[in-house]
Each structure stands twice: as structure tokens, then as C-alpha cells.
Amino acid sequence: MIKMRNAGMAAIAAVSLAACQPNANKIAMQIGAPPESKVELRPLETRRYDTLNEKNLLSAATQTLQDLGFTVTESSADVGELAASKHRDAHETGQIVGAVIMGALFGVGAMVYDTDQTIIVTVVTTPETNSKDIDVRVTFNRLITNSRSMTREELVTDAPVYQEFFDKLSTGVSLEGKKI
Amino acid sequence: MIFSYRFGPGLVAASLLLMAGCTPPVPTDVMSTKSAVELRAMQERTFDTTDRNKALRSTIATLQDLGYIVNKIEPPAGTVSAEKDTILKLTASVFPHGTSQMAVRANAMVLIGGLKNTQVDDPLFYQQRFFEPLSRTIALTALPAGDAASDNKVATGPVIDANGVRIGR
Numbered sequence: 001m002i003k004m005r006n007a008g009m010a011a012i013a014a015v016s017l018a019a020c021q022p023n024a025n026k027i028a029m030q031i032g033a034p035p036e037s038k039v040e041l042r043p044l045e046t047r048r049y050d051t052l053n054e055k056n057l058l059s060a061a062t063q064t065l066q067d068l069g070f071t072v073t074e075s076s077a078d079v080g081e082l083a084a085s086k087h088r089d090a091h092e093t094g095q096i097v098g099a100v101i102m103g104a105l106f107g108v109g110a111m112v113y114d115t116d117q118t119i120i121v122t123v124v125t126t127p128e129t130n131s132k133d134i135d136v137r138v139t140f141n142r143l144i145t146n147s148r149s150m151t152r153e154e155l156v157t158d159a160p161v162y163q164e165f166f167d168k169l170s171t172g173v174s175l176e177g178k179k180i
Numbered sequence: 181m182i183f184s185y186r187f188g189p190g191l192v193a194a195s196l197l198l199m200a201g202c203t204p205p206v207p208t209d210v211m212s213t214k215s216a217v218e219l220r221a222m223q224e225r226t227f228d229t230t231d232r233n234k235a236l237r238s239t240i241a242t243l244q245d246l247g248y249i250v251n252k253i254e255p256p257a258g259t260v261s262a263e264k265d266t267i268l269k270l271t272a273s274v275f276p277h278g279t280s281q282m283a284v285r286a287n288a289m290v291l292i293g294g295l296k297n298t299q300v301d302d303p304l305f306y307q308q309r310f311f312e313p314l315s316r317t318i319a320l321t322a323l324p325a326g327d328a329a330s331d332n333k334v335a336t337g338p339v340i341d342a343n344g345v346r347i348g349r
Contacts, residue, residue: 024210024290025302031268032288032309035247076253079236083250124244126237137241141249143266153265155247 035155044162046137047170047177054125054134058082060172061123061136067168070121080125090117090144099147111147118143119156121165136177138165205295212301222303224285224325225311226277227318232258235274235282238318243270246313267291270310283325286310 035041049057058077062084065072070084092114103111119142126135140156170177212219227235236253239260243250248262248270258274270288277283288300288310300306311322 022292024292024298024300025305027290027292028268028288028300028305029302029309031265031290032246032270032305034245034313038245038247074250074252076255078255079233079240079253081240081250081253120249122244122250124241126241137244139244139247141247151266153249 037155037157041155041157043179044159045139046135046180047166048128048133048135048180049173049175049177050133051173051175052127052132052134054080054127057125057134057136057169057173058123061125061138061169064165064168064172065121065123068165070119073120080127082123083120085118085120088117088119090114114144114146116145135180136166136169138162207291207295207297209289210296210298212299214301219301220285220325222301222306223287224283225314225322226281226283226325227315227320227322228280229282229318229320230276230280232274232276232282235284235318236260238314239272239274239284242310242314242317243272245317246309269297272310277325281323284311284314284322285325 051057055077058075058080061082062072062075065082065084068086070086072082072084074081074083076082099111099113119140122139122141124137126137127133128135140161142154142156143151144154145151166177229235233255236255236258240250240253243260243262246264248264250260250262252261253259259271260273261269261271263269268288268290270286272284272286274282274284286306288305289297290300291297315322
């Protein structure tokens, strides 16, 4: 009887352990979903240039990113891709004040604030079929590390960031980027 | 002397443990237990185009659209590596399939708890989170990968359901 009870306990324990086990497929389905803000962001991220010279556009984009303090991490002109990154301090006074208040209320363990961030920019150029236009799409992501060395990723949604990039790029190629 | 005999080994063990604690753990890869045939069926699709550059560009554009950060592209090899939220990593490769098609194969891994790089083996993930958006970008129907010779005869779709299972053939 005791053996039976032990076996039952073991089975329950095994089931509850299995329930706690993170499921890679579920995580992938959740994280792999398209970002909710993508539809609103797309007009911000894309401009159409009246040119056939894709290499020239990518070269101008590289110089624009260098002007903005980025380091190029990946460049593949054959497929119209360019990636760059830069590190920045992520301390924010408001957030630290909030963390100190949380620490005072709930102990030092509750004090969490952002410390560093890496801004990653990806530029993709796509020649339009049956047209002499090229679309340039840029995305800015932030990898933020907090005081517990945990990292999270955020999509930059500030319109001025995208506007500044395209303004500089348009000046660089002496062409006006049309919104689409 | 007493110190060295009694505490010496303990101290050595403790310092070894501390040193081991300084080494960042290397994540281990946990591969799917599903068969190679099953994995290939869910991870690979073919498209009726011979333009490898177009297929590769569409793959990159799709990953950007889905919010991935593209880490590495190797056009001669036709590979793209990207990651999302630092824990979901996806590698796609584009290669010719027969004489009239391009195949795209994707493999995703999820880093669980910073220790286990676990292979994603859910057909729904590959279908809904990669091949469906890719089909829209490339403007071609994703066809199930199979024998190159027989696939070349398939010109119209859709011939797969949401699980990547071949239907209507």
C-alpha cells in the first residue's frame, strides 16, 4: 500500500515537474509572432528612392550610420543588407529614483534599473520589380541590460529616430525618399 | 600542519568551486527527438523560382518584418542567421532544388534558462511564424519539399495545410 502511495506521489511529482518545464515550442510561438506595433511602424521605417543604384544607397546608408555613431557589424551588398550597432548608457534618473523607492519599501532585492543598452540598426534595400525604385527599410532595436545583468529587447518606436536617419540618408544620396 | 591536513583539501576544493563559478556556463544543445524526415517536412519548403538572390532577399526581408535582428548573412552559401529577444535564434538557408525551384530550410533554437539551446520542432511554428510570411513576401506559394523531380511537376498550390502536411496531391 505504501509502495502504491509512493508510486502515485512520484507520478504526481513527475507531472508537476513536467508542467514547470519551459516548452521551447510554446516560447518560440510567442516570441516568433510579428511585433504588434509593426503595422504602425512600417510607414516610419520605409522610404522609396527613385534610383537604380543600390550600392550607392547602401554606401550612403553606411556613412549615415557612421555619422550617427554606429559601428557596422554586418554588410552584405549582394542582398542589400546592412547592420550596425552602438553602445549607450541606459541609466535614467526617474527609473533609478523609482528603484530606490522600491528598494526602501521591499528591500535591496527589489532595486532593478537599466544600466547599459546596445542599439542595433538593420537596413534592408529592396529593388521594386518592374520599376526603377528601391525601397529602404530601417529598423532600430534596443538590447537593454539591467542592474541584474538581465537583457531584454525592445523595438524603437520613436518617429524622430527614423526621421533623422532618412533625412541624413536623403542628403547623402541627393534624393528625396518618398513615403509609401 | 593540522591546518594543512584538515582544511587544505577543503580549501582547494572550495577555491576550485569558486573558479568554476567564474566560468560562464556554455549552453548545451538539446536537439529534437523527431525523425529527420519529420523535421525536414516542417523545416523546408520550395518555391517556384530559380532566382536565388530573390529568395535570399525575401528571407531577410521576412525576418526583418517579423522583428528579428539579422546577425549574419553569407550570400555565397545562401545562409541567414537571426535572433529575436535574445533567446530565439533562427538560421535559414536557401539552395537550388531541382532545376526550377529554390528551397528554403529554417531551423530555430530557443535558449531556455541561459543553459539549454532547445530545437523548435513544432510544425505550426515553422509554417505560421516563417513560411507563411515568407510566401507573402516572395509572392509565391510555399510548396512542401520532397523529391526534386516530382516537385518540379507541381506548379500550382496551395498543396499544404497549416501543419506543413502534404495535401491535394
